[in-house]
Amino acid sequence: MSGSTLAIVGKRETVMPFLATGAKVVYTNKGECLEVVEKLIQENTKIIFFSEEFIDELSTLLSKYRTETTPCLIPIPSGRGKTKFAIERIRGVIKKAVGADIFLEE
């Protein structure tokens, strides 16, 4: 099972550095991401980090596993420019739960 419980999914150039961490790194492109992540989940991967550019593509999976303990599907920035998808997602979750937008307040 070594390395199989943690996977990082994204475009080749953005996730390549993660090879150094010893995690399983899967390269993917737009359109294939859903399939790749589904396969990883079937292989019992507990934590899956994915580039946040794929967040729209994976939205069905994200909502499907929202109430499950595993897998953890966590978006990470892809390193290019400032995309705020991941923060926005958390913000939405909190807004819905608490009923107020308190995430970015100091």
Added chain:
Amino acid sequence: MKLDIPPTRMQLLHLKRRSVVARRGHKLLKDKQDELMRRILEFIHQIRDLRLKIEEELRQAFGFFYFASSKQAPKATDEALLAVTKVIDIEYTAERILNLRVPRFKKQISGKSIGYGFLTTSGDMDLAILKIDRLISRLIELAELEKTLELLASEIEKTRRRVNALEYILIPSIDETIKFINLKLSEIERGDLSRLMRVKEIIQK
């Protein structure tokens, strides 16, 4: 809204019992909601700080990496990353928070992340790899926290719906029905009494 229940003494007793149970359930759920809220508020700041820090550091690490890969031959980058002997193992356990099972991860790392010669690669590459390597444990922590947050959030939503359903629908309608049955029963009693009095009067005449 009145419940569709026949106004009998039996139903009245039954409803009174239901009202007690509903009130107790409402109090319990309300307490649960408060506790969930307290926990989620604790988490929020922790997650925000961690995520912002991680994003910043990842950006730096990516920067170093891009620098390095543009300075050296693409093959050298591939080779350097192939030489990684590090293996990360995640041990998964579930912890309980109220009725939720939240994941906890323990990592075990073996091997080294830098296994290449320094001749063909640039210094930025080492920096990038060391940075990312240090980040991974924080990322695992973030995964844990974000999942916990998500689970707490959906539980809060669910609990809030239940609390509201009890507070604004079930309990008021039970109360209204109890009141209705009480009125109906006393009306029947009054009717009986006056009929008796009338009958008595007729008999006396």
